[in-house]
Amino acid sequence: MSLIRYQNPSSVMWPSLNRWASLRDDLDTLLELPFLTGGARQTQLFTGWTPALDLYQNNDNVVAVVELPGMRKEDIEISLHDGTLTIGGERKSETGANGENATRTERFTGKFRRSITLPTRVDTNKVNATYKHGILTVTLPKAEEAKPKQIQVNVS
Amino acid sequence: MNTLVRDNRSASTNGERAEEQFITPAATVLENADGYTLEVEMPGVNKETLEMWIENNELTIVGRRSLPAVDGTLLHRESRAQNFRRAFELDPSIDADKISAKIEQGVVRLTLPKAEQVKPRKITVA
Numbered sequence: 510m511s512l513i514r515y516q517n518p519s520s521v522m523w524p525s526l527n528r529w530a531s532l533r534d535d536l537d538t539l540l541e542l543p544f545l546t547g548g549a550r551q552t553q554l555f556t557g558w559t560p561a562l563d564l565y566q567n568n569d570n571v572v573a574v575v576e577l578p579g580m581r582k583e584d585i586e587i588s589l590h591d592g593t594l595t596i597g598g599e600r601k602s603e604t605g606a607n608g609e610n611a612t613r614t615e616r617f618t619g620k621f622r623r624s625i626t627l628p629t630r631v632d633t634n635k636v637n638a639t640y641k642h643g644i645l646t647v648t649l650p651k652a653e654e655a656k657p658k659q660i661q662v663n664v665s
Numbered sequence: 666m667n668t669l670v671r672d673n674r675s676a677s678t679n680g681e682r683a684e685e686q687f688i689t690p691a692a693t694v695l696e697n698a699d700g701y702t703l704e705v706e707m708p709g710v711n712k713e714t715l716e717m718w719i720e721n722n723e724l725t726i727v728g729r730r731s732l733p734a735v736d737g738t739l740l741h742r743e744s745r746a747q748n749f750r751r752a753f754e755l756d757p758s759i760d761a762d763k764i765s766a767k768i769e770q771g772v773v774r775l776t777l778p779k780a781e782q783v784k785p786r787k788i789t790v791a
Contacts, residue, residue, distance in 0.1 A: 563735075565737040579706065611696075643708035
């Protein structure tokens with residue numbers, strides 16, 4: 510007999526499973542059919558949502574573009590710490606509001622967090638974020654010292 | 666009752682746009698006494714780039730993305746360039762004429778009401 514308290518697998522966050530989550534995304538495309546849609550528990554095991562993030566840079570800014578469909582602006586949290594940009598938040602479940610039963614649940618609900626190391630130093634006071642059509646765009650102006658500088662060559 | 670949620674896999678192989686690759690977006694189906702609510706995630710799609718049609722009792726949703734154009738070099742990429750497409754077979758209880766849809770922050774929300782004759786009805790004893 511075990512005295513260890515039973516832990517629902519769905520309540521355990523396994524960081525290593527994040528990789529599986531992205532593998533699942535790849536399989537989805539491969540099979541053209543969302544994978545593991547069977548039981549709620551199965552999908553819960555692959556818990557966590559890793560929204561797709563693209564990172565760009567130009568002379569003045571570093572820009573992060575994140576796919577976050579169906580969020581409320583207030584539920585998106587953006588933070589900067591030690592050169593790492595973290596985007597997190599919570600997507601609330603709207604299920605059961607009007608006596609509705611979910612017959613299929615593929616959309617993720619709950620908390621998520623996503624971090625990325627920025628390639629250069631940024632001016633933390635001038636960060637700007639917009640959210641449109643389910644896409645979050647975070648523009649981070651580069652710190653003055655990180656901007657490329659043109660050096661004039663003087664010909665004597 | 667389950668037919669609404671059944672994906673049509675053949676549609677992508679013999680459809681007229683078979684040569685184009687699509688992403689299958691995540692979808693959630695909710696059901697109550699009045700009908701179904703279908704939520705499909707299509708980030709980057711707006712009202713103008715969303716297309717939906719019903720043919721042979723099959724609902725097809727195609728969303729074309731218009732991603733924000735960012736000036737600069739790409740350092741890291743996780744998003745995929747393909748558009749979204751997903752097809753659902755409609756349950757016979759759905760009144761196809763009364764289907765309505767809206768798109769909000771990249772989530773398409775369709776309301777598929779059940780036809781009056783299939784709704785649960787109380788019979789009062791005279």
